[in-house]
Amino acid sequence: MDRTAIITGASGGIGAEVARELARRSWRIAVVGRNKARTEEVARLVEGTPFVCDFDRLDDVRELAETLDTRYDRIDAIVNNAGGIVGKRAVSADGNELTLQRNVLGSVVLTERLVPKLLHSRGRVVHTSSLVSRFGRIALGDVNYEKRRYGAGWWPYASAKLGVILYARSLAARTGLESFPVHPGYVRSGFGAESKSGKLILALTGWMQISPEAGAASIVHAVDTPELGVPNGTYFDGLTPDGPTHIAAGDEKLIKAYWREIAALTGCEAEHYQAT
């Protein structure tokens, strides 16, 4: 039986390569992207199904989750990979800072709705975080960066990627689902296209970047290795488990408090799976 993977941010860059490699390994792929033409093209290449969704609107993500739940009788993996850096502070229709919404809240809405199906399929969730999470700071009560310096978007991006690790660990603790945050490496992709400083830094450091295929390898490893042999919630730096990360990423109290805050922002039930 084919296993089914839902991959967000699959219309280009790392996500498209994850889709390509998992398809080569006989996974059935739901290709989720924002740009319709690119999403359809990747779906065509991997013989998967395209789903167009803009994470800047959480209602779009809710609709996507319903559609996926109806469409697939099992979900073996979700790769929460959509994301990136925003150059100037902006707020979504839902009232959230865009970096947080694109990198964290959209994935939360999608994943939480599909938890029952994931549990039923014994599925796994892999989350694209980043090494820059080490420079993030979670200020409870200000995850939307209303009170703190926004800068050129790197602080909110680092904080959102730290948030990705906290969410991945909260999901593991609340549901028992296998849930792993991964840093894919410094990858040549469309990353930074919406940020002036991002474009500049990427242009100056192009020689340090690895290919999207190489970046995808660590995510594919986290998705498609039957027994990873590490505790649930372990952060992977590429293929290496327990890569260096922010000390706050292991703070159980913060993991719970952050979850309660993002659950409130997304309308998810904070206590829903706590009993297990």
Ligand SMILES: NC(=O)c1ccc[n+]([C@@H]2O[C@H](COP(=O)([O-])OP(=O)(O)OC[C@H]3O[C@@H](n4cnc5c(N)ncnc54)[C@H](OP(=O)(O)O)[C@@H]3O)[C@@H](O)[C@H]2O)c1
């Ligand atoms: N490149 C790196 O060095 C690096 C390092 C660490 C982590 N990451 C993370 O890796 C992930 C993939 O990035 P990438 O490097 O492959 O860059 P990319 O080529 O720009 O890919 C980003 C993907 O996210 C999607 N996306 C962005 N905003 C979205 C939104 N509002 N709604 C729905 N989808 C949205 C894009 O969709 P469209 O193209 O259809 O708009 C695209 O498929 C991101 O989470 C990024 O933060 C990248």
